[in-house]
Amino acid sequence: MEQNRARQLQELITRSQLVVESADLINQALVHPTYVFENPNIGLAHNQRLEFLGDAVLDLVVARYLYDLFPDKPEGELTKIRAAVVCEAALARAAQQIDLGKYLLLGRGEEMTGGRQRPSILADAFEALIAAIYLDAEMEQAAKFIHGILDKEIEQASSCGNYGDYKTVLQERIQKQYTNNAQYTILEEFGPDHDKRFIAGVILKDKLLAQGQGRSKKEAEQQAAKAALEMFDERK
Amino acid sequence: MEQNRARQLQELITRSQLVVESADLINQALVHPTYVFENPNIGLAHNQRLEFLGDAVLDLVVARYLYDLFPDKPEGELTKIRAAVVCEAALARAAQQIDLGKYLLLGRGEEMTGGRQRPSILADAFEALIAAIYLDAEMEQAAKFIHGILDKEIEQASSCGNYGDYKTVLQERIQKQYTNNAQYTILEEFGPDHDKRFIAGVILKDKLLAQGQGRSKKEAEQQAAKAALEMFDERK
Numbered sequence: 108m109e110q111n112r113a114r115q116l117q118e119l120i121t122r123s124q125l126v127v128e129s130a131d132l133i134n135q136a137l138v139h140p141t142y143v144f145e146n147p148n149i150g151l152a153h154n155q156r157l158e159f160l161g162d163a164v165l166d167l168v169v170a171r172y173l174y175d176l177f178p179d180k181p182e183g184e185l186t187k188i189r190a191a192v193v194c195e196a197a198l199a200r201a202a203q204q205i206d207l208g209k210y211l212l213l214g215r216g217e218e219m220t221g222g223r224q225r226p227s228i229l230a231d232a233f234e235a236l237i238a239a240i241y242l243d244a245e246m247e248q249a250a251k252f253i254h255g256i257l258d259k260e261i262e263q264a265s266s267c268g269n270y271g272d273y274k275t276v277l278q279e280r281i282q283k284q285y286t287n288n289a290q291y292t293i294l295e296e297f298g299p300d301h302d303k304r305f306i307a308g309v310i311l312k313d314k315l316l317a318q319g320q321g322r323s324k325k326e327a328e329q330q331a332a333k334a335a336l337e338m339f340d341e342r343k
Numbered sequence: 344m345e346q347n348r349a350r351q352l353q354e355l356i357t358r359s360q361l362v363v364e365s366a367d368l369i370n371q372a373l374v375h376p377t378y379v380f381e382n383p384n385i386g387l388a389h390n391q392r393l394e395f396l397g398d399a400v401l402d403l404v405v406a407r408y409l410y411d412l413f414p415d416k417p418e419g420e421l422t423k424i425r426a427a428v429v430c431e432a433a434l435a436r437a438a439q440q441i442d443l444g445k446y447l448l449l450g451r452g453e454e455m456t457g458g459r460q461r462p463s464i465l466a467d468a469f470e471a472l473i474a475a476i477y478l479d480a481e482m483e484q485a486a487k488f489i490h491g492i493l494d495k496e497i498e499q500a501s502s503c504g505n506y507g508d509y510k511t512v513l514q515e516r517i518q519k520q521y522t523n524n525a526q527y528t529i530l531e532e533f534g535p536d537h538d539k540r541f542i543a544g545v546i547l548k549d550k551l552l553a554q555g556q557g558r559s560k561k562e563a564e565q566q567a568a569k570a571a572l573e574m575f576d577e578r579k
Contacts, residue, residue, distance in 0.1 A: 141366035155418045156410065156417070156421070157417065159406060159410070159418035159421050159422060160410045162406075162408050163399075163402045163403040163406035164403060165401070165405075166399045166402060166403070167399040168400035169401045169402060170395060170396050170398075171396065171399075174392065174395070174396045181391065181392070182391045182394065183394045185392070185395050186395060232505065246482060248455045286523065
């Protein structure tokens with residue numbers, strides 16, 4: 108490996124606290140196929156096989172986490188939450204957290220058209236990086252790395268992230284029947300500072316449709332939207 | 344747990360050489376949802392959350408195995424081979440290998456309509472069983488269990504199983520144009536006993552269409568069919 112590249116990778120390894128014996132697999136995880144196509148004699152494999160493996164490591168780590176975290180949620184909900192956590196957008200955000208784009212090796216075309224910021228490329232590199240850690244340092248380190256970066260994403264997804272975005276679903280439903288939009292208002296706040304609860308109302312045409320409670324205003328609004336949706340479903 | 348049930352599970356554990364500390368999760372892996380719906384007060388959870396987790400364990404174990412076994416295959420091929428290995432039919436066959444149907448707890452309706460032999464029920468229970476071993480005895484034991492049962496399936500899938508079943512594809516292609524079927528013949532065998540190779544020919548209307556080589560007669564025939572398909576494609 109070139110000295111400059113080795114130094115660059117060492118920077119990533121230190122900053123992201125990656126526990127690996129060698130930087131070789133980390134390097135491969137950052138090689139986009141276009142780079143190999145343009146430099147066929149460089150003796151580097153691209154990251155797509157690693158991405159295949161990292162995807163499976165990630166799926167299992169998140170599955171195990173959700174299985175333990177939500178002992179009462181049925182498998183269908185766990186599947187949905189996981190899908191939101193491991194979706195391309197979420198993984199690209201995770202990659203951005205550790206500035207992964209900076210370390211990618213890309214073909215010129217990709218480089219010139221903004222490949223370094225492209226969500227699909229970042230998400231693939233992030234999964235490949237997971238595989239690199241898994242192969243070099245075993246499952247425990249890979250799980251630690253994933254948790255360090257994705258737990259917040261999991262928390263969001265399981266409360267009111269992409270999964271269970273009831274407000275959006277309600278809005279789409281309302282637009283089919285009404286010209287008005289749903290409005291949200293906080294009806295009540297209670298509890299001590301460290302354990303606050305909010306009650307939100309969803310309002311349509313000046314009428315309170317439903318209420319919801321949550322630990323944040325956002326969550327209360329989502330719960331209100333959920334209750335309104337259930338009401339619509341019952342009326343059918 | 345009832346004594347009879349405990350004895351039954353011990354039989355499964357011994358026969359399948361499962362390394363687990365307790366039979367509780369194994370028991371849960373064998374509970375179909377219909378059984379819980381009919382016996383809500385029995386205090387048993389059904390196996391669907393375990394199936395969610397076992398599916399991820401299985402995917403990773405097979406992904407890792409294929410990644411190591413085929414260092415030169417691109418990720419697209421690995422994905423296809425894995426899909427063939429973890430498909431419902433293959434997992435149901437795996438479940439039948441250890442006679443899993445015998446140990447299922449089913450609702451009466453399922454029992455009466457042949458649920459004990461239903462591939463979807465067997466495949467789910469097999470995945471749930473994988474999760475039970477994984478949770479009770481960690482990844483290594485789960486991987487050992489999977490390899491013991493599925494490696495033959497993986498071998499078939501990667502040479503000439505569902506994935507890359509060129510003979511079937513060729514047959515379908517030929518039936519569109521001809522009334523005859525393709526015939527296969529072994530043209531040559533060579534190599535020492537421990538490293539035999541075969542050359543097969545595919546014949547249509549008494550004409551040799553193409554040849555293929557393999558480590559078994561079956562593989563050689565698949566390769567011959569593949570060559571014939573490539574020939575058809577070139578002619579287009």
